[in-house]
């Protein structure tokens with residue numbers, strides 16, 4: 001599944017077809033800068049994070065849209081294997097153990113998720 005693109009800091013993600021333990025990744029462009037993020041569904045709830053490892057400046061999925069450990073119990077950085085809790089973004093193992101992914105503000109509407117990316121997370 002390819003990244004959802006947005007031309008501003010608000011990203012709209014359709015809820016239709018968003019399965020349990022599914023993920024949608026997105027990329028927003030704002031004032032010539034870019035931010036990446038993703039949203040994951042666990043126990044019927046949605047959690048959105050910046051798509052950026054806490055250890056090195058790379059995306060967790062290394063651009064291939066794979067965000068999970070094999071058992072889908074954790075999110076995983078595919079560079080060095082750091083593992084993060086789905087519902088908190090807390091890193092439980094790996095080089096950045098004890099750090100947390102940056103959560104993104106998420107509002108759930110009837111048919112879509114409205115995710116807001118703070119301006120500070122946009123980079124050249």
Ligand code: FES
Pocket residue numbers: 053054055056057058077078079080081082094095096
């Ligand atoms: S870059 Fe993510 S764990 Fe090293």
